Structure formats: structure tokens, C-alpha cells
Amino acid sequence: MAKNFSRRQFLKTMGITAAAGVLAACTPAVTTAPSAEKATAAPAAAVSGEKIKMKWDTFRGPGTGWNEERIKTFVEKNPNVEIEFRALTGATQQDNYGKMYAQFAAGDLGDIIAFDPSHFQFWRAIDKAVIAPIDDLVKADNTDLKQWYEQFIGLQKYKGQMYGLPSWGWAGQDTIVINAVQFKAGGLKLPDPKAHDTSMDTIAEWAHKLNQKGNPYGLGMTFDESHLVVLARAFSGDVIDADGKKCLLATDKNAQDALRWAYKMAKEEKIMPRPADVANMAAALLDGKLTMYWGGSLDARNFKRGIKDATKTEAAQALLPKRPDGKFPCQLRGGTWNIGKNSKNAQMAYQFLKHITTLEGCVGFNLVAGQGAFVRPDTVAELIKNDPIHEWFIPNLENGIPANAPSNSRGKEYNDAIAAYATKMMDPNENIAFEKGLQDLHDNIQKVLDMEPA
Amino acid sequence: MANAISPPKVLTGRRRVSPAQRRQNLYGYLFLTPWLIGFFGLFVGPGLYSFFLSFTKYDVISSPVFIATRNYVDMFTKDDLFWSSLSRTAYYAIVSVPLTVLGSMFLAILLNTQLRGITVFRTLFFMPSLVPIVASIILFKILLNSDFGLVNTALRGLGMQDPPGWFADSRWSIPSLILVRLWGSLGGTQMIIFLAGLQGIPTELYDAASIDGAGSWHRIRHVTIPLLTPTIFFNTVLGVIGALQTFAAAFIATEGGPNFSTWFFALHIWKQAFDYFNMGYAAALAWFFALVIVALTLLQMRLSKRMVFYMGE
Numbered sequence: 001m002a003k004n005f006s007r008r009q010f011l012k013t014m015g016i017t018a019a020a021g022v023l024a025a026c027t028p029a030v031t032t033a034p035s036a037e038k039a040t041a042a043p044a045a046a047v048s049g050e051k052i053k054m055k056w057d058t059f060r061g062p063g064t065g066w067n068e069e070r071i072k073t074f075v076e077k078n079p080n081v082e083i084e085f086r087a088l089t090g091a092t093q094q095d096n097y098g099k100m101y102a103q104f105a106a107g108d109l110g111d112i113i114a115f116d117p118s119h120f121q122f123w124r125a126i127d128k129a130v131i132a133p134i135d136d137l138v139k140a141d142n143t144d145l146k147q148w149y150e151q152f153i154g155l156q157k158y159k160g161q162m163y164g165l166p167s168w169g170w171a172g173q174d175t176i177v178i179n180a181v182q183f184k185a186g187g188l189k190l191p192d193p194k195a196h197d198t199s200m201d202t203i204a205e206w207a208h209k210l211n212q213k214g215n216p217y218g219l220g221m222t223f224d225e226s227h228l229v230v231l232a233r234a235f236s237g238d239v240i241d242a243d244g245k246k247c248l249l250a251t252d253k254n255a256q257d258a259l260r261w262a263y264k265m266a267k268e269e270k271i272m273p274r275p276a277d278v279a280n281m282a283a284a285l286l287d288g289k290l291t292m293y294w295g296g297s298l299d300a301r302n303f304k305r306g307i308k309d310a311t312k313t314e315a316a317q318a319l320l321p322k323r324p325d326g327k328f329p330c331q332l333r334g335g336t337w338n339i340g341k342n343s344k345n346a347q348m349a350y351q352f353l354k355h356i357t358t359l360e361g362c363v364g365f366n367l368v369a370g371q372g373a374f375v376r377p378d379t380v381a382e383l384i385k386n387d388p389i390h391e392w393f394i395p396n397l398e399n400g401i402p403a404n405a406p407s408n409s410r411g412k413e414y415n416d417a418i419a420a421y422a423t424k425m426m427d428p429n430e431n432i433a434f435e436k437g438l439q440d441l442h443d444n445i446q447k448v449l450d451m452e453p454a
Numbered sequence: 455m456a457n458a459i460s461p462p463k464v465l466t467g468r469r470r471v472s473p474a475q476r477r478q479n480l481y482g483y484l485f486l487t488p489w490l491i492g493f494f495g496l497f498v499g500p501g502l503y504s505f506f507l508s509f510t511k512y513d514v515i516s517s518p519v520f521i522a523t524r525n526y527v528d529m530f531t532k533d534d535l536f537w538s539s540l541s542r543t544a545y546y547a548i549v550s551v552p553l554t555v556l557g558s559m560f561l562a563i564l565l566n567t568q569l570r571g572i573t574v575f576r577t578l579f580f581m582p583s584l585v586p587i588v589a590s591i592i593l594f595k596i597l598l599n600s601d602f603g604l605v606n607t608a609l610r611g612l613g614m615q616d617p618p619g620w621f622a623d624s625r626w627s628i629p630s631l632i633l634v635r636l637w638g639s640l641g642g643t644q645m646i647i648f649l650a651g652l653q654g655i656p657t658e659l660y661d662a663a664s665i666d667g668a669g670s671w672h673r674i675r676h677v678t679i680p681l682l683t684p685t686i687f688f689n690t691v692l693g694v695i696g697a698l699q700t701f702a703a704a705f706i707a708t709e710g711g712p713n714f715s716t717w718f719f720a721l722h723i724w725k726q727a728f729d730y731f732n733m734g735y736a737a738a739l740a741w742f743f744a745l746v747i748v749a750l751t752l753l754q755m756r757l758s759k760r761m762v763f764y765m766g767e
Contacts, residue, residue, distance in 0.1 A: 098728050101514045128515040214601060273601060274622045289602060412729050424713040429623045454513065454731070 052081045052345050054352065055110035057103065059096040060167065060335070061369035062087030069364060074355045081348060086110060094412065097121045104130050104340075111343035112352055114167055116335035117155050118226075118403065120411015124454050126158050127409055131338040133161040137350040148357070151400050152375040155334045164336030165357045166375035167365070170298040171396035173230040174330035176203055176219070177282075177300045180314035182291040186210045186218075193300075193392045196322035200234055200261060203292075203318065210291040211271040220273050220281045220293040221262060223422035225415045226331055227294055232258045233401060234320045234329040239418070244407035245449055249442040256438065259425075263434050266426040274428060288312060296330070297393045298372040304389055317392060332400040334375065409454040417444045508738035513731040525738035536739075538714065539722040540746075542628070546718065547697035550632045555689050557640045559682065562648030563674065576649075583642025591706040594634045595621060621708050624715035631703050631716060644689045651685035652678065683762040691754055698747055719743055 061067045071083045088096040097119065103109040115125040125131050138145070145153050152166040176198075180190055186209055191198050203219070210218030221227060229239050232248075237255030240247050249255050266272045278284045281293040286306050293299075297317060304315035320329040337356060339349045355361060362379040365371050367386065374380050374393055383390040406414045421444045424430055425437030432440075471479070508525055510518035529536050565576050582590070597604050598620035609617040618626045655678065663673050679686075701720035704710060710717035710725070723743065727736035 094729060098514070098731070101731065105514050128513075130515060274619060278601070410730075416725075416729070420711065420714060423711065427624070427713060429619055429625065430713060 050080075052078075052348050053084070054081065054112065054343070054345050054349055055084045055086055056112040056352070057086045057088055057100060057110035058112070058114050059088040059090065059093060060114060060371060061365070062089065064369045066364050066369035069368070070356045070361055074352055077355075078348070078351070081352075083112075083352065093119055094121075097125075101125075101128075101130070104128075104342075107342070109340045109342065111340050111345055111349040113338050113340050114164075114335055115338055116167070117405070118172070118333040118335065120405060120409070120415065122163070122336060123158055123405060124409035124411070125338075126163055127453065129341050131163050132341045132343065132346060133163055134165075134339060134350060134353075135162050137339075137347065138162060140347075141350065141354075143354065147359075147378070148375050149377065149397055151332050151397065151402065152334050154402060155332065156336050164338040165353045166373075167335040167337045167357070168371045168373040169332065169334030169375040170296055170372045171328070171330040171393065171400040172296045172333035173226050173294060174320055174328060174396045174400070175295060175297050175300060175392075176292050176318040176320070177285060177295045177303050178292045178316040178318060179285055179288070179290070179303075180316035181312055182216060182288065183210065183316065186291065190316050191318040193317045193319070194395060196319045196328055196395070198318040199321050204261065204265060206292065207265055207271060208269075214273070216289050216291055217273050218271060218291055219265070220278055220284060220290045221266070222281065222294075223262070223419065223426050225418045226333065228418055228422050229331045229403070230320070230329050231262060231294075233323070233327075233331070234258060235261070236323050236325065238404065240404050240406070240414075240445065240449065242404050244405050247442050247445040247449060249438060249445065259438060259441075260434060262426060263437070267428050270428045272426075282306070286313060292318075296333075297396065298374075300392060301372075301387065301389050304387070315389065319392075319396070326399075327401055328396045328399050330396050330400045332402045406449050407453075408449065408451055410448050410451050413448045413451065414445065417448050420444075504737040505741060507734050508741050510734040511732075512734040512737075514733055515731075518734060521734070525735045526742070528735065529739060529742065535714065535717060535722055539717050539719045542715070542717060543698055543700070543719040546628055546632065546700060547694055549628075550635050551690060551693040551697050553632065553636060554639050554644060555686060555693055557636060558642070558644035558689065559648050559686065561640055562645045562652055563678065565645070566649060566652045579641030579645065581641070582638050585638065587638070587702045588706055590634055590638050591703055594630070594637070595707055598630055598633075622712060624711075624713045627708055627712060627715045631700075631707060634703055634707070635697075635700075644693070647689060648682065648685055651682050655681045680763045681765060684764055687754070687758045687762045691751055694750060694754065695747055698743075698750070 056067070056071070058067070067085050067087075071085055075081055075083065088099055090096040090099055093116075097115065100109055100113060100115070109130065113131070115121045115131060117123070122131075148166050149169070152169045153162075155169070156162050156164045156166065178190070183190060183206075186206075188206060188209065207219035210216075212218075221231075225239075232238050232252070232255040235254045235258035237252045237258055238248055239255065249259070273284070273290070278290070281290065281295065282299060282303060284290045285293055285303055286308075297319075300315055300317040303313075307313045307315065322328055337353045339346050339353065343349050356365070357375075359376060359378045359382065362373050362376050363382050365373045366379065366383060374383070374390070374397055380390055380394060380397065405411055418441070421437075421441040425432055425434075425441055507518060509520060509522060511521050511524075512518035561579060565572060565579065569575075585593075598606070600606055600617070600619040600622045603620070605620075606617040620626050620630045659677050659681070660673055663677050668676065699720050700718050701724065704716040704718050704721050705724070708716045710721050719739070720743075723736050723739045726732045726739060
């Protein structure tokens with residue numbers, strides 16, 4: 001202690017130590033992509049008899065017991081495998097993608113993961129080499145891909161390669177969910193829930209007849225991306241082109257007719273609830289505050305499940321009209337189970353992917369985990385035994401239209417731009433003429449599509 | 455006499471410190487160490503790193519790419535929501551801070567009286583500030599639902615044909631958030647600080663004012679308010695900083711809507727960082743905003759020299 005220990009020296013030492021710690025912590029983890037050989041080769045651990053340890057990171061199913069059951073049954077068949085289930089519990093699904101990206105950057109992302117196309121993260125994760133392609137694994141395993149609906153296998157593909165097996169999936173926003181009790185009380189005859197013979201004019205007519213000055217409203221609708229796209233598709237239009245580079249709203253007359261159909265009711269006639277007012281259409285339908293809302297056949301099933309008083313509420317639906325091209329207006333929504341690019345046990349991870357997407361796994365995913373996973377015909381058949389309402393889903397699962405995604409992987413920005421500007425356009429409190437609202441919506445979508453790749 | 459005063463010694467070199475003093479210093483630093491580790495590790499370090507990130511393009515997944523000042527240029531030239539979110543935040547602060555500070559002050563004055571059961575009133579007024587922001591927002595979202603909420607049902611019952619849309623209406627969304635803020639903070643910490651300030655005012659000054667013929671209003675105007683100016687200043691500075699950083703209320707109640715009407719600057723930073731993964735750009739926005747807050751605080755401190763009266767000066 002010959003030297004004086006000054007405040008300055010102390011702070012300097014602390015500063016250097018802290019800075020060194022921060023720099024060390026912030027140094028990006030070095031990650032390397034496994035080669036196809038590595039992915040398809042038999043796991044070294046399996047050969048040597050060591051335990052294969054894998055991690056499963058997901059926000060799908062935690063708390064229901066489904067994930068644990070899938071692990072247990074898999075490990076029973078593969079005693080040399082140990083799977084750690086790490087539940088992601090962000091406030092929203094989008095939060096969890098951020099967490100997974102951070103895990104990846106830290107070199108700690110699991111072997112089994114999920115980046116869903118319908119949340120627009122799938123393509124970004126592939127472009128950033130977070131997800132491994134599985135074509136070699138599918139080929140080596142000789143997996144029969146026909147066990148899933150072709151539409152949902154299509155969702156797993158990107159730039160000529162396959163990146164996962166289907167998890168959840170349904171034909172999104174393809175129907176008008178109806179409270180049959182109020183509907184019939186309004187003097188209307190219920191449509192056939194499996195037919196596509198209700199015209200858009202008829203739906204508008206119902207909305208007018210059933211609206212009781214807002215108590216209840218006849219028809220409710222949200223103006224987010226999935227609804228707006230299906231609205232445009234119901235009139236044989238679309239919001240963006242299949243390449244995901246061009247917004248079509250300024251030029252596509254069909255899409256404009258679709259928007260005008262909604263604008264008239266929401267804004268000019270004010271017969272729909274204000275966009276931000278009914279945050280939860282399903283709850284409003286259950287509460288009797290709405291008689292119909294634009295949703296998907298999955299919503300019709302969920303509505304039926306939520307009914308407590310059968311004298312006041314009964315589930316029905318009216319599918320959107322078949323288009324002249326024979327397609328049914330919808331936007332297929334779905335997810336994927338993926339293998340992390342840095343997984344050292346890709347082959348075993350693939351076996352686990354198969355295990356959670358079998359008939360048994362998928363039925364459990366629906367009935368235990370509470371997911372809408374209609375990705376396999378045999379699963380839907382099982383679910384029909386459980387509740388015949390699932391029969392309503394089949395036509396659109398077989399003949400649905402996939403989503404068009406921005407080519408620059410700016411899906412979240414694309415979603416937000418549509419939700420913000422379409423909602424603004426349809427808001428009865430805003431003084432926006434149709435043409436101006438349309439142009440603003442178009443310009444802001446195009447602006448997102450013109451951004452540099454994410 | 456002049457000869458008796460020796461010139462002061464000029465201290466040169468290092469002051470000699472005894473071993474005991476050194477040991478005592480070391481203990482002091484040792485006790486400070488946990489805080490210092492937190493300060494450098496969780497505040498200074500990440501702060502400096504975010505400053506570095508503000509000059510990069512960084513999406514969490516890939517390594518940061520240095521792009522010099524492009525983020526700073528883009529925020530002023532290409533970001534449609536930059537100026538609008540800044541002005542919206544300013545509007546919120548300009549309206550909510552005076553209402554909160556003045557409301558808390560007058561509430562504190564009312565609660566500073568020697569009434570029987572006054573502590574019950576103090577507790578009742580303080581209680582809303584204990585409710586977590588999430589709970590209070592959800593409560594107000596239900597109460598202020600424009601179609602089915604209790605408030606509008608009551609207003610319709612009173613004959614109002616078209617009551618406000620509250621959170622659902624872009625004209626009413628910020629006033630609705632201000633209402634929530636007032637409910638939660640009027641009787642909260644600021645009021646407690648004002649009460650402490652009020653109880654520090656010597657009663658002799660009130661007695662003297664009364665003898666001079668001052669009524670209640672004049673006592674407040676000429677005694678209470680001048681002597682409360684340091685407290686008003688303190689609450690204003692903290693209030694401005696808090697209002698500018700408003701995030702949770704807008705995030706939970708409206709997520710920036712409807713039609714961007716509650717898209718505050720802090721929310722804009724969050725969206726860029728955690729929704730769009732533009733971490734570098736978000737860091738630049740955050741640094742710009744930090745500078746704005748520091749500048750405003752310095753401005754308030756400068757103005758306070760003219761307006762704040764410290765007893766004993």
C-alpha cells in the first residue's frame with residue numbers, strides 16, 4: 001500500500017473492467033452453417049452411444065402439456081435422446097421472434113424452432129441463415145409429403161428449398177361468422193355453411209338489415225393485412241402482386257371495388273363498429289354486440305366453443321363467394337416447425353419434427369395445445385369426429401390461396417402499414433375521401449415494398 | 455495588523471494520506487463497488503454500445519455494419535413518423551405536465567389542512583397511484599369504450615347523442631391518455647412531495663401574513679406558492695422527463711393508434727428496435743431523444759434561476 005489509491009484511479013480501473021466486460025459480452029457469437037452432409041450424416045453421438053441433447057424453443061403449446069407429451073413419447077422411442085423444452089413466453093407472438101433472433105445471435109437458439117410464414121418471419125429467418133433447409137433430410141428419410149395438405153407443404157418452401165414441416169394452418173378470413181340466433185331474429189335465413197353461394201351484395205344487405213343502430217351491429221370487420229387481402233380477393237383482386245414487389249391497389253379495379261364495398265358501410269353509412277372500438281370481434285359476437293363478423297372458419301369453431309348460453313348464441317357461417325377463376329377467397333395461414341441452422345443434430349431434430357406433425361401429434365396440437373392446425377386431411381377427419389363443424393373447413397383447405405409476401409422480408413412493416421392506413425381510411429371519425437385514403441394506403445404499402453431487404 | 459496576517463499556503467503536489475485514511479477510502483470504494491458495477495455494466499456500457507450502434511445498420515441477427523451518420527440523416531429526411539411522433543409527444547407533455555403539477559399542488563394544499571380524518575383522504579387520493587399502469591389502462595379501456603363503456607353509456611343516458619370516441623377516436627385518444635395519467639398521478643408521488651414541501655413552510659409566515667390582513671387566497675399566493683417553487687420546479691422537471699418518455703400507456707391502450715394519433719416518440723423507438731429490428735436506427739433515435747430531454751432539462755434549470763425562490767438565499 002505504498003501508493004495512494006485515488007478516486008480517479010479507482011474509477012479508471014472500474015471503467016476499464018466494465019468496458020472490457022461489455023465488449024466481451026457484445027462480441028457476436030461466431031456461427032457457422034452446417035453443410036448438407038453434416039445434416040444428413042448419422043449423428044455422431046448416436047453412433048457412439050452418447051446422449052443426443054437437443055433444445056426445443058417455441059411459444060406454441062407451453063402450459064398445455066402437449067410439448068411435454070411429445071417429448072416423452074419421442075424419448076420413449078429414442079432413449080438416447082434428451083430434449084430440453086424452452087417455452088418462449090413473450091407478450092405477443094412477434095416478441096418471441098425477437099427473442100429467437102437474439103438467441104441465435106448469442107449462439108443459443110434451439111435445434112427445433114418455429115418461424116411462421118403467416119407472421120412474415122419465416123422468409124427473413126431463412127435469408128439470415130437462421131433456419132436450415134430440410135430437403136436432404138426429407139429425401140434421405142423418404143418422407144411422404146402427401147400426408148399433409150399440398151397447400152401447407154407449399155408454405156414450407158422458399159427459393160426452391162423446403163425449410164420445415166407444417167405446424168398450425170387454416171384458411172384465413174374466409175367466412176362471415178354468424179350468431180345464428182340474432183341472425184334469425186332479424187328475419188333472415190341461414191346460408192349453407194359449406195356453400196360458396198352468398199354474394200358480397202347479399203352480405204352487405206344482411207349487414208344493413210341486422211344493424212340495430214349499433215346495438216347490436218350487423219357486421220364487424222377489422223382492416224388488418226389478412227382481412228384486407230381476402231376482401232380484395234373476394235372481388236378477384238389483390239393487395240400486392242405474387243412477387244411481393246408491387247402494390248396493386250392504385251391500378252387493380254377489383255381491389256378498389258372491394259375497398260369501396262367496405263368503405264361505404266364503415267365510413268359513409270357508419271353501420272360497422274369503429275375500427276379501434278371492438279378490439280376483439282369474437283368476444284363482441286359472444287356478447288351479442290355483433291351479429292356477424294368477417295373472420296375464418298376457425299373463428300366459427302372457436303365461437304361455437306365459447307358459447308355459454310345456447311338460447312342467445314348459436315354458431316353459423318357464410319363462406320365468401322366462389323370467384324370466377326374457381327378459387328375460394330381466403331389467405332392460407334400457417335406455420336412451420338424448423339430446424340435451427342446451427343443444430344448439431346439435424347437428423348434427430350428432423351425425426352422429432354416428424355413426431356410432432358404426425359396424425360397423433362397434430363390432433364394433440366389441436367385438442368390439447370389449442371392450436372388451429374388443419375394441415376393434414378387425416379387430422380381434419382379426426383377433428384370432424386370430435387366436432388362436425390370442422391367439416392366446414394375442408395373446401396378452402398383444399399382450394400385456398402396462399403399469401404403474397406413482400407420480397408424484401410419486410411412483412412411486419414407491410415402488416416403495420418396496411419393496418420394503420422386501411423384503418424385510417426375506414427375510420428368514420430377521419431375526414432378522408434375514398435380516393436385520398438386509397439392513394440395513401442397504396443403509397444405506404446409501396447414504400448414498404450421498396451425498402452431495402454431486411 | 456497587516457503584518458500579523460500570513461499569506462495562505464499554496465498546496466502543491468499530493469496531499470499525504472495516512473494509512474488509516476487510505477484503508478477507510480478503500481472500504482468506501484468497496485461498498486460502492488456493487489453500484490459501480492451496475493452503473494458501468496448496465497448503464498454506461500450499454501449506453502456507449504448503443505451510441506456505437508447508432509452509426510450502424512444492425513438487425514440483431516447479423517453483425518453491425520458501419521454506415522456513418524446515415525441513421526441520423528434518415529431520421530430527419532426520410533422518416534414520416536419522426537416529426538409527427540415528436541410533436542405528438544410534445545403536445546402530450548405540454549398539456550399533461552402543467553395539469554399534473556398544478557393538480558397535485560392544489561390537491562396537496564387541500565390535504566394539508568388539519569381536518570379530522572385527513573389521513574384517510576390522503577390515503578384515498580394516493581391509492582390510484584399504486585395501481586399498476588397496465589391495470590389502470592385496462593380499466594380505462596373498459597370504462598371509455600366508445601360503444602359499450604360505462605362512461606359513454608352514462609353520457610348517452612344524460613342525453614348526449616354522440617359522446618366522445620375516447621381511445622377509438624384519433625381526436626380523443628391523447629386526451630384519454632392524459633385522463634389516465636391524471637387519475638394515476640394527481641394524488642401520487644408528486645402530491646406527497648408537495649405535502650412535504652408544504653409542511654416545511656414555517657407557520658410564522660402564515661401568522662405574519664394573517665396579522666397583515668392576508669386572506670386564504672393571499673396566503674397561498676404570497677406565501678405558499680413562492681416557498682413551494684423549488685418543489686414545483688422539481689416536480690416539473692421530473693414530470694417533463696416522464697411525459698416525454700411515455701410509452702406503456704400508449705403501447706397498452708392503443709399501440710400508437712388510432713391512425714398514429716398516440717404514436718409517441720418512445721413508441722417509435724420501440725417499434726423500430728423490436729418490431730422491425732432496425733436496432734441501429736432505433737439507437738440513433740434514442741440518442742437524439744436523450745439529447746432533446748437533456749436540453750429541455752438544462753433549459754428548465756436556467757429558467758429556474760429567475761422563477762425559483764429558495765428560502766434562506
